[in-house]
Amino acid sequence: MTARISDKRPWTFYALATLFGAFLLFLYGPMFVIYVLSFQGPNGGVTFPMVGTSLVWFREVFEKGQMANLPVAFERSLSLAMVVSILTVVFSVAAGLGFRRRFPGSGVLFYLAVASLVMPSLLVGFGIGLGFQFLGWQPSLFTSALGAQLTWTLPFGLFAMFAVVNRFNRSWEEAATDLGANAWQRLRHVTIPILLPGIIGVAMGAFTLSYDEYARTTLTIGPKNTLPLEIYALISSATSPTLFAIGTLTTGVSFLAILISLLVVLRLQRRRGRTLAKVG
């Protein structure tokens, strides 16, 4: 008897598919429960069962009282995340381009940047907080907190840009020079546009890392909280479905940010697609 090659899937396929399904459930299940519970009826509690559905808890977020600080904390988080994102992009693109050329000490510099990724985050924040206290400076959003967050987003951005720049063909730049572009024109018309998808990725990554950063920020923020700190304070003081509503809202913001960047990328592609369509 000869064994024939079967086109049926082996049992391992189903085993691994089940494992992956369980992983997805574990990943998204808890968040999904929170989104559902945030629509809890007015008489319901923080656990199932649902006692009707309502938007009451969302309304509570925006009402004066305990939650009064949330909108302003949200604004702080948003503006901090934007600044972090811009700085991360500027530095990591510049470093990524610079690192293409090996120079004495580049290896050491690289590992120093990597090392800061594995440093315990709370300690980094603690150190910065202590430093400010030692120097008699007042910790605040755009000094100590910004710095603390950059210790986290910069190595990440650097890593991502190294991967992007690695695939960048040096002869594009040489061709630009050959065709008479000066250094600025080369950057503006060739290098940046070709790297743009990667740059948007780094910007988005840095934004979301900053937006929900807790450990580094908590000891460096000074008197005015960012959103994650504010929410954490609320969790320890009160428990009501309002917390879930906040969770749903902040997730919404994150998704909105991702959606916007996706639209930007799509628009870039559509511009190329349109030139395709014209040719037919």
Place this chain on the structure above:
Amino acid sequence: MDNRFDVELISVTKRYGTTLAVDGISLRIPRGTYCCLLGPSGCGKTTTLRMIAGHEAVSAGDVLIHGENVSDLPPIKRGTAMMFQSYALFPHMSCLDNVAFSLKMRGVAKKERHARAREYLALVHMADFAERLPAQLSGGQQQRIALARALINRPRVLLLDEPLSALDPFLRIKVREELKRLQRELGITFIHVTHSQDEAMALADLMVVMENGHIRQSAHPRDVFERPVSPFIARFIGSHNVLRAGGGPIAVRADRCWLGSAADGPHVNGQVVAVEYQGAMVRVAVMTDAGDEVSALVPDQTFYKKPAEPGDPATLVWSPQDTHELMEA
């Protein structure tokens, strides 16, 4: 000012740290020449091209273009244009914008630069592809766009870095005909780097064979083929048997050799190791008693009158006037 030469290299040297990539080469390329820089990989031919282009600084020596020393000028001021090996077309721009790029850098208005770019697209028969992105073109089409983009500045010298290596063999022959036609029409000098002797023979007016950072021979391909100066050249150019006879090394063209008997003339004895049918010719590889591998290119009719098989004893014979003496390697 001496303007008989488009390009002159005077003792041009390139050093990377302690390694010499190009070792004091001198070369004069007359007006409107198709020049091929030929050699095995690592011989310094691409470095030489890049030094002419200005993408690599010379460590010592001078590069002259139209009699003017351009050693310290940036690429755009040299009157050269380079076509890169992978073409280096900008992936985010349409073909039209790729071709118009250098005009845009010089601040030429959009309408004018697009009109000029369309002229050059027409020159390379790519007018219908103006709005396409490079990724939507075949290798041969990309090559033409790259050519148009390089030519739009009206360079005095066009530099081509292995321009045919990314193409399939059929297209390669077609494109090289086009390159030659274009060079003749434009009347400018092309400097074409290649590792393929076929390509260089087919195209070059001036064939420059390089090895280890030196120019080993530079002449018309026919002169190089008929009178290789050294065993290296004879072997590299192919279709030559390099043997030792009497005083020093000699070369005999494989197509001037046949399988005969010792009485016919100069000869070597050995054993047939391979027979390759090549259509019009049959190549018979022979291992000589001295251990050299040589071959005879025999017309098919002659061969099949008296066929040989691997393993047969053989005597490789040629006429005395076909013995070409070589310099000691």
